[in-house]
Amino acid sequence: MAKDTIDHLLSGNAEFVAGEFQEHADYYQSIARRQTPKVLWIGCSDSRVSEDLLTGSKPGTIFVHRNVANIVAFNDVNIASILEFGLVHLKIEDIIVCGHTGCGGIAAMEDGVHEHYIADWLCIAAPAKENADRAAREQKLSREEKLELLTKENVLLQIKRLHSLAIIKNMRAVGALPRIHGWLYRVETGAVEVLVDGRAGHERPAP
Template structure:
């Protein structure tokens, strides 16, 4: 598999990189993205790919379930760098359909894993909120819609968590940053703003 990626890199160099050499030369000296994108690690949801963004336009942080954990020093560092140094004007939290993290969160099965359930506890309120509106269905076709409700609710929850960070609250208050909740549908390829 790595050989395929190395060959793909040669194709990139011979094509895109060579055709836009000046653009990539400028990128080699620094970045100035306008967006901080907080997305899921899911391999099907690559931000640059689904938005047709160029290299250097999006500063990306990805994790299982597009979670913004409250009090996370790693995440706080990313926020501080994006807002204070890169001066991004927009912060996006993007969820997506068929999210494995949400399926795991929605499952009632006992897990023998150590880290995933602990991490997903940061999204548990999203499931609880949806359950107050609609109990977990038993039919497969209804379950899919229920999962989507949790996926979308999770984006809204993570936006709330994002705003617990003083750097985001201050930047929003001063009009330096706008926060967005997006949702990507894998079946249609459509990206929608949901919050």
């Protein structure tokens, strides 16, 4: 019988256990006792954007929250609990909001998708679309250019939201952490473009 997707995943795990895990057994035993990630990744659910792989990081390095179009929602107890656990208990020092090219959520935002839950979710990023609409009109951008601009505007909007959350405002009032970074991952090349370098302050760059 031909292997199906689940068989491939399970045989992949067997290879992982026999290879990577065995080769770095001490490391995996140390993180089995306790995780100490210093980075929180807020990324898209897209299957092509694998935060560990694209940053060359081992398990245990990055604490992760992913959703459609890497959105920071005010009324989302999911991201709220991740921020609280990450910042208060794990002492996360850097938060990376990472958008990506070819994002289906961004295209749906641009095209005005009508499916109930997806449309409602993407509404949260409406201010990014308003900015991109204005720039696209003024600069006569092509669809591809506009989608990239919208992707960048969306990252900047989510960073602005993070900075407005009380948990982060209160921490930053007494120190420099957490630093908040904005990245764009290009699925065509595998490369990251830094939109906002949280180490360099928090001025809003031109997308």
